[in-house]
Each structure stands twice: as C-alpha cells, then as structure tokens.
Amino acid sequence: MTTDANSSASPPGLRESKKQQTRRLISDVATGLFLSQGFEQTTIADIAAAARVAKKTVTNYFPRKEDLALDHQDAFIASLAGTLVGRRPGTSALAALRGAFVEAAEAANPVAGFSGPAFAGMIADSPTLSARLRDLHDLREAALADALADATGTPRGDITPRTAAALLGAVHRTLFQRIQELTLAGEDNARISAVVTAEADAAFGLLEPSLADYAPA
Amino acid sequence: MTTDANSSASPPGLRESKKQQTRRLISDVATGLFLSQGFEQTTIADIAAAARVAKKTVTNYFPRKEDLALDHQDAFIASLAGTLVGRRPGTSALAALRGAFVEAAEAANPVAGFSGPAFAGMIADSPTLSARLRDLHDLREAALADALADATGTPRGDITPRTAAALLGAVHRTLFQRIQELTLAGEDNARISAVVTAEADAAFGLLEPSLADYAPA
DNA sequence: ACATAAAAATGCTACGGATGTAAGATTGCC
C-alpha cells in the first residue's frame, strides 16, 4: 500500500511528498466528480481537467478507472485473514469472523459495507464498479483461504480450507450486500445495524453446525 | 432465449433462418480465433474480417465481446435452480445439488467446468472472461436463492435462503475452479473426475451438518 | 407479379478507456 521509501528511514522527501500530494489531489477530485455526477458519466478527461493535470498522469497513478473510486482495497482484502490471524486463543475461525462482523456492523464500519447512500448508489448503478467489488470479495476470500490453510497446518490450495473460506466469505459477502441494499433503501445506519446484526445471527448461525470446531486457536 | 417467431406456429422462415445462420457463423469463427490466438488478442475487426461481415453485424448479434466466447449462459445460470426444482421427493437441497455435481463430474459435463484445456486457458489468461464467469456464478447463485425461497415458502430476499444459496453456490464455485485448475495443469478428464469427486465429498460433507435438513422435498 | 413496408447488413463517425513514446521539467545526489 504505502511506498517503500517510507520504510527506509528517510524523511518524506520533497519528491515523494509531491507525488502523494498530486495523487491525493487526483483522487479527491475524482471522488467528488463521481459522487456528484456518477461514475460512468465521469470521464478520465474530466478528472484530468478538473485536477489541472494531464490525462496520462491520472492513468499513471490509477491504471484502472475503478481504482479511483474504490480506496482502501488492500485493507478490505486483508480484513478477513487479519481477523483470523489476530483471533484470541480459544476461538474458532467462525467465532472470530462472526464476532468481528457483528462488531463492525454495530460500529457502522465502512469495511463491512457502511459507505453512505451516495457511495452505495455510485456503485449500484455502475457495472464496472460492481464487478470490481466482486473481485475484491474474491481476493478477500482467497486471502482467507491461505490464512486458514496456514492456521490448520494444511497445504495451501487444499480443498478443505478453500471450501471453509468460500463458506465464510459467502456469508460475509451476503451480509455486505444486505447493508448496501438497506443503505440504498434509505435506512439510516442505526436501523441497518440493528437489522443486519439480527440477520448475521441467522446467517452465521446457519454455518455453526458445520464449522464450530474448525480452525480453533 | 429463442425468438418468439418460433413459438407462433410459423415455419422457420427464410429471414429467421439466415439470421441464425450468420449468428452461428460469427460465433464459430470467433471461437476458432479465440482458441487459436487468445481472447484478448482477437479483435472484433478480426472476427468480422474472418467471417466476411461488417464489424457492426458482429456487435449487433453479440453486444459484448464476452458473449462470443461464453455460450450456454442461460443453461449455466439456471442449472442449480433447475436441479433444486427437479429434485426427487425426500431429498434435501444439499443432497440434490451434491448428487447433481457428482453426476456431472463423473460425466465430465462442461457445465460443471469440464471445458477442455484450450478453453480453460483462454478464460484463464483473459481478465474480461474471468470477470464474466464470476458474473455467471453470481447470477446462478441468485437464481438458486430465489428457488430456495420459493421451495421453503420464505419471501424472496430473506436472509436464510440467500445465505443457503451463497453456501451451496460457494461449494459449487470452488469445485468448478478446481476443475479448471486441474484442466490447466494438463490432467486428463478421467483423472480430474476422480480427484474432484473425492474433493466434492469433502466439500459437500463439510456443509452437511448445517444444511442436511434444509429445504427437504 | 409487382410494389411497398419491414428488417437486416453495411459503412461511417464518434467517444471513452488503456497503452506507448518522446520531449520537457523537476528533484535528488555528487
């Protein structure tokens, strides 16, 4: 995510500083345009013009247009695997992921899907963004599969951790979509939290008989 | 999928006949080019030139390029829901879908993922096609969710059938990807069938404690 | 059988995203 220059003990440096500045500028201008006039309706030329930079500079920082809208991708992808790795002793994978989701839902955490009506709408009526979001869910599941394989001492790629990751990822994805739906329906976060917490109980509960004893810490 | 003209008792008709003829011609030429030189490397202009038609005619029959490569989309989308609806009395949703997959795996059915090395390779190194395939998996899961809601007398969109569909779809998708992997690895269909049948046992077996009694017929 | 309407194929134009290249400007380092 962050640049390597930061880790090598050097002070930010003017060049690196300016880079991140223009990167931030482009990203901010882009999200502003996206939210105000929609993702598909906004061209890269629009963004470049509004940010007073060349088109190539935009596509240089953000190779794909979707990257301009969906930020914190790495955090999202790593979230499930991170929850698993950081789970407290005595908790199974299911319990850890279940607890983390409920916690995120009660806090209306954006990573769980609480992105606000404008953002949810932007994604909803853009096939490109929806597809990219599916990609992220898949990558997140793959990362979880590897983490589960490591945690259970199973070779990566084995069918059992992969299936378990697919099941756990499926529940998370379903609940994520529910939050998006409710957001688009105009519900406020408090109500969404209440509804989704109850639904999470049903969804994770359904998986409990199968995975209660899987990947214990 | 098919045209209405066919259902209104009229003989095929020269116009309809020629339409399907050119459609078939374009599709065949396209898949030939895709398999020989890759999906991304083949342009619509190439296809039009090889089929001796105008570019616009190609995009007229197939609005998106992916549609030229992935055929039988509707059959794929409807397969899980169809299996559920057509299940024999006394079988649960899980048992029906499990049985159908094993059957398809033993028969090396393309719908289960047995598409041959060339086709699998074409999909593997084309982000566009991979994305579209994920779409199809999602649509298939959505269709299954509706079918499960109907079968259990639950309102469509309810969390329980949606979650169940997500779980069952996840297993199917995981096994589908396994078949693709093994195909790309150069294994022959007989060996893939054997491996995947065993893995299906583990994967569906993992889900058994949760869904054994769900949606009985 | 001929004329007319409907429909399909064609050729053209245009736009947007993605990629490549070469020139100019800025920064970092010696």
Added chain:
DNA sequence: GGCAATCTTACATCCGTAGCATTTTTATGT
C-alpha cells in the same frame, strides 16, 4: 553547479462500444 533519475506532459494509436444514414434483402399486400 551539473548530472542522472524520475515525473509530467502532449501527442498518437488501438480497441470496444454506440449511434446513424444508406443500401440490400426479405416479407407482405394488392
């Protein structure tokens, strides 16, 4: 201060997608 690296910029091209006017083919009605 000057050199090397890198970023920005301004083209330029390619491809997929879409709209539109024109021509050719098919179907229908007189």
